[in-house]
Amino acid sequence: MPYEYLEDIAIADIAFRAWGKDLEELFIAAGDATINTMIDNIDAIALQETRQFNLNNEALDMLLFNFLQEFIYYKDSELLLLRPQQVNLEKEAGIHHLQAVTQGEKLNPSKHYQRVDVKAVTLHRFQLEKSADGWQAMVILDI
Amino acid sequence: MADIKSLKQISDTIWEIPISYKEGMRVPARIYGTEKLIQEMDDAVYDQVTNVATLPGITKYALCMPDGHFGYGFPIGGVAAMDVENGGVISPGGIGFDINCGMRLVVTNLTYDEIKPYVKKVVDRLYERVPAGVGSTGFVKISRNEFRKVVEKGARWCVENGYGWEEDLELIEEQGCIAGADAAKISEKAIDRGFNQIGTLGSGNHYLEIQVAKKKDIFDPELAAKMGITQPDQVVVMFHCGSRGFGHQVATDYLQVFLKVMESKYGIKILDRELACAPFDSPEGQAYFSAMKCGLNMSFANRQVILHRIREVFSEIFGRSAEDLGMHVVYDVAHNTAKLERHVVDGKKRSLLVHRKGATRAFAPGMMGVPDKYQHIGQPVIIGGSMETGSYLLLGVPSGAQSFFSTAHGSGRTMSRTKARKTFRGEKLQKEMQTRGIYVRSTSLSGLAEEAGGAYKDVDEVIEAAELAGISKRVVRFTPIGNIKG
Numbered sequence: 001m002p003y004e005y006l007e008d009i010a011i012a013d014i015a016f017r018a019w020g021k022d023l024e025e026l027f028i029a030a031g032d033a034t035i036n037t038m039i040d041n042i043d044a045i046a047l048q049e050t051r052q053f054n055l056n057n058e059a060l061d062m063l064l065f066n067f068l069q070e071f072i073y074y075k076d077s078e079l080l081l082l083r084p085q086q087v088n089l090e091k092e093a094g095i096h097h098l099q100a101v102t103q104g105e106k107l108n109p110s111k112h113y114q115r116v117d118v119k120a121v122t123l124h125r126f127q128l129e130k131s132a133d134g135w136q137a138m139v140i141l142d143i
Numbered sequence: 144m145a146d147i148k149s150l151k152q153i154s155d156t157i158w159e160i161p162i163s164y165k166e167g168m169r170v171p172a173r174i175y176g177t178e179k180l181i182q183e184m185d186d187a188v189y190d191q192v193t194n195v196a197t198l199p200g201i202t203k204y205a206l207c208m209p210d211g212h213f214g215y216g217f218p219i220g221g222v223a224a225m226d227v228e229n230g231g232v233i234s235p236g237g238i239g240f241d242i243n244c245g246m247r248l249v250v251t252n253l254t255y256d257e258i259k260p261y262v263k264k265v266v267d268r269l270y271e272r273v274p275a276g277v278g279s280t281g282f283v284k285i286s287r288n289e290f291r292k293v294v295e296k297g298a299r300w301c302v303e304n305g306y307g308w309e310e311d312l313e314l315i316e317e318q319g320c321i322a323g324a325d326a327a328k329i330s331e332k333a334i335d336r337g338f339n340q341i342g343t344l345g346s347g348n349h350y351l352e353i354q355v356a357k358k359k360d361i362f363d364p365e366l367a368a369k370m371g372i373t374q375p376d377q378v379v380v381m382f383h384c385g386s387r388g389f390g391h392q393v394a395t396d397y398l399q400v401f402l403k404v405m406e407s408k409y410g411i412k413i414l415d416r417e418l419a420c421a422p423f424d425s426p427e428g429q430a431y432f433s434a435m436k437c438g439l440n441m442s443f444a445n446r447q448v449i450l451h452r453i454r455e456v457f458s459e460i461f462g463r464s465a466e467d468l469g470m471h472v473v474y475d476v477a478h479n480t481a482k483l484e485r486h487v488v489d490g491k492k493r494s495l496l497v498h499r500k501g502a503t504r505a506f507a508p509g510m511m512g513v514p515d516k517y518q519h520i521g522q523p524v525i526i527g528g529s530m531e532t533g534s535y536l537l538l539g540v541p542s543g544a545q546s547f548f549s550t551a552h553g554s555g556r557t558m559s560r561t562k563a564r565k566t567f568r569g570e571k572l573q574k575e576m577q578t579r580g581i582y583v584r585s586t587s588l589s590g591l592a593e594e595a596g597g598a599y600k601d602v603d604e605v606i607e608a609a610e611l612a613g614i615s616k617r618v619v620r621f622t623p624i625g626n627i628k629g
Contacts (some may be wrong), residue, residue, distance in 0.1 A: 007562040011185065011213040012348065038277045040589060064400075069395060073416055075278045076388035077335035102182070107278055114587040116560070117277045117346035117629070119391040120240040123398065123416035124215030140215055142240045143347040143560065 002026075003137045010140045013122070023060075024060035024087045027067055030137050031084035031102070033123075034068050037141055038075065038094040040113040045081045047103035055098045061128040063089075063096045064137060068121045071102075075118075116143050147181055150174070156209070156574055156612040158192055167197040167414065175546070176209040177608045179599065183557055187213035188220075194414045195223050199422070200231025202488055202495060207547055208502045210555030210600060214239075216417035219501035222549045224286045224486065227423040227496050233432055233529035234413065234420035235401070237239075237498030238481050240394040241345075242438030244385030245316075245477035246503075246552075247446045248536065249453065252469035252585035253461070255355045255376040255624070263355065265460055266625040267584050272452045273341045275629035276586030278388075281342030283448055290338035291326035294389070297440030298475075301447035311378035313514050315475040316504070319443040324436035330396050337389025337441060342448035344384045346586070346629035348553075348594060351382040351449070352526070354534060354621035366538065366618045369520050370473050379469075379621060380453055381534055383527045384445060384629070385479065390438035398433040423496050432481075439480065446475055473536070474514075474523035478552035484512075486547050497547050505539035505550040505615045507547065513539075521599045524615055526606065530583060530628065531576060531596030534621045535606050550615035554602035560593040567595040576626075585628035594628060 002025065003018035015034045020026035036042050053070050057063040067087075076079040082104035089096045119142040127138040150158040153173070158181055162168040172192040174181065180468025188211050195206035195217055202224045208396075211220030227229030233540050251258075258265070273283060281307075285293070295302045301307050312319045344351060358375035361367050368524040372379070386393075401419035404427055405411045411420060450472065454465035461468060473486025481498045497504075506522040513522045526535040530552065537547055558566070569588030572595055576583050585591040609615045 005561040007559050009213075009559075010215075011187075011556045011559050012219060013213075013215065041382065062402075073332060073336060073392070076337075076340070076392075077276050077332075079198070079280070104243075109586065113279045114346075114590065116587065116590045116593065118346075119388075120395050121241075122215040122417070123402075124236075126416065142215065 002029040004120050008143050013140050013143045015138065015140045017138050019136040021133060023089050023135050026135040026137060027064060027087045028084045030064060030068060030139060031071055034071050034118060034141065035081060035083060037118050038115055039081060040115050042083065044111055045083055046105045047083065048105045049080060050101060050103050051082055053078065053098065053100040053102065058095055060096050061126065063098055065121050065123065067098060067100065068139065072118050072120065080104055081107050081112060092110065094095060103126065118143065145524040147178065156608050160189060166194045168193055170196050170201050170204050174207040174211060174375060175612050175614065177604060179607055180209050180604055183600065184211060185213050188218045191218040192221060194418060195221055197414055198223065198232055198234065198418065198420060199411060200225040200227065200229055202226050203320035208549065210549045210551040210553050210605045212555050214500065216415060217498065217500040220551065222502045222546060222560050224495040224497045224547045225423060227494050231496055232420035233423045233424050233428045233481055233496055234498065235398045235431065236415040236417040236419065237500050238394065238435065239479040239500050240391040241385035241479055242390035242394060242435055243442030243459065243477040244479040245442060245475065246381065246383050246527055247450065247475040248473040248525045249380045249450060249589055250371040250469060250471055250473055251378045251457065253378040254374065255378060258378050261460055262353065262582050262625045265456065266584055266627060268319065268456045268460060269351060269453065270584040270627050271451055272456055273627065275627060276346055279343045280339040281448065282342040287338050287340065290334060291457035293341065293444050295324045295326050295440050296320055296440045297443040298447040299433050306448050306451040311450065311472045314472040315443055316477055319447065321425060321436045321439045322483050323433055324440050325433035326437055328430045328434040329393065329437055333389050333392035333396065336392045337387055340387040340389065341445055342452060343387060344629040345387055346590060349384045349629040350530060351627040352530065352623050354379050354381055356619050356621055360620035362617050362619065366520055370523055370536065371471055372619050379425050380524065381527060382446065382449060384449065386438040386442035386454045387445060389441045393434050393438045397434060402429055435481065439477065443475065449519060476503055476525055486545065495547065499549055501552050502549045503552045504548060505543050506548050507539045507541040507543055524550055526553060528602035529596040529599040530594055530601050530623060530626045531581065533623065535617060536619040537606065537615040538618055540613060540616050543615065547612045550609045551605050554599045554605050556598055557600050558598040563593045563595055563598040564589050567592040567597065573604065581626060581627040583628060590629055
């Protein structure tokens with residue numbers, strides 16, 4: 001589990017730190033951390049339906065912000081709990097492009113143990129940075 | 144914990160951080176609280192409230208209410224009044240993602256003895272009828288186009304469609320429909336997230352609670368009676384929720400709009416990206432103001448439909464109509480908003496955009512915007528405490544002018560969710576609460592643990608601080624007996 005929830009940052013909300021040896025790994029970890037904030041047993045989410053994300057942003061960290069927002073969007077609009085399976089990032093003419101394959105299933109309260117709903121990704125202390133062995137991010141989710 | 148020595152004490156309950164504290168502060172910051180509350184407050188409040196003090200147009204002080212704690216952008220409990228005639232800004236970070244998250248209080252004519260044998264039944268039925276938890280959907284099935292009407296008309300749409308009584312509207316802030324909401328300023332994503340969520344509680348600290356007004360907790364029987372609390376041990380229903388995924392998406396959308404134009408177009412520099420903003424009178428600022436009003440209306444509609452469900456459940460269980468059970472609204476008030484208001488500053492009337500994030504408007508008697516019914520006593524303020532302790536009904540007072548007529552909104556947390564879930568066990572807590580006479584149902588046991596009373600400040604201390612400071616007045620304290628946690 002390449003992420004951890006932080007006890008001393010944010011009080012009414014939930015902060016996590018995620019990491020990966022490259023950006024793709026980090027994005028996958030942060031996506032899972034977002035879903036895991038809502039569902040305790042994310043391994044119980046069957047990978048039945050597929051959604052592709054195609055996102056662009058001039059700023060790499062804002063691309064991560066947009067990416068995490070997508071999980072929240074599908075949770076509300078289609079009641080879909082998605083887990084990131086594959087992430088590809090490219091940069092062209094100053095724009096970062098993301099293509100992601102995510103899979104999951106509709107929320108089923110008897111199968112998926114709920115924790116708390118995530119309202120939004122906040123930009124407070126939002127960080128995406130290179131670390132000694134790859135990349136890491138700090139995110140506060142609004143609860 | 145806060146270093147109290149670095150603060151300038153203005154009175155027993157007001158503490159000031161001077162503008163020398165941080166580069167760019169335009170006004171001092173003032174935090175309300177007793178010495179105990181200030182000592183318990185986390186350091187992030189200092190950092191966040193002084194960041195707010197740097198925003199263009201901020202007038203007099205960046206304020207934090209006595210229930211203040213670590214937020215994002217603004218601290219929770221943050222109040223900032225922006226002078227819109229002199230470049231004042233509007234910021235989604237000063238309102239929160241959950242636009243018009245707020246409280247509604249409803250009375251019944253039942254007493255504790257009468258409801259006691261039915262508490263479990265009522266809570267279980269409410270739990271079935273008012274959906275809560277992650278991504279829940281409501282029973283009101285409407286098209287996306289009809290939803291656009293809901294966000295423009297608010298609670299009025301609900302009453303027109305059979306979800307409520309005409310008299311309810313008078314007792315909601317803005318009569319349940321703020322003027323100027325424009326659905327054309329809303330993204331499709333926001334509609335997608337919200338159109339099936341009317342009548343749902345949400346999660347986190349959102350709840351629906353059955354409470355009792357014990358005789359010893361009715362501090363002013365005369366004022367209480369004017370708000371419908373007329374007998375000891377009277378049963379009331381209080382609930383806390385907001386604009387759901389719709390409001391969250393509106394704020395997310397405009398946060399990004401503001402980030403793009405703030406510095407390049409308007410030359411505004413901020414210390415935290417969550418404080419992204421634009422001048423109130425700019426096209427972007429005005430677009431967000433209209434969109435945010437749709438969030439306000441969605442939330443008024445959401446609480447109106449939930450009230451309808453509550454009345455149905457009580458009526459079904461007690462075999463009497465909701466009218467016969469005296470289920471009248473006391474008031475409905477937001478604690479996540481920005482509103483254009485007229486306030487006297489240094490002897491002059493000014494137009495101010497008052498941001499309240501985790502803070503409640505508390506207008507004094509005689510002020511415009513207070514319902515006719517309460518013109519002589521002031522605006523009711525509904526304070527949701529933790530599910531284990533208690534909640535309050537307060538009134539606005541004339542000396543509230545010092546805080547732009549704003550007061551606390553809840554008890555305020557002291558412990559993070561992540562720490563609380565390690566400290567408390569949901570199942571054990573649920574059983575302990577039941578032995579203490581509070582029957583609680585939740586979609587999430589770990590979510591329940593995060594809401595344990597021990598993770599919150601002492602609500603009595605918070606309310607006392609607000610009263611001592613002269614920003615609101617206590618009228619009734621309520622004790623929980625049944626709770627539905629989102």
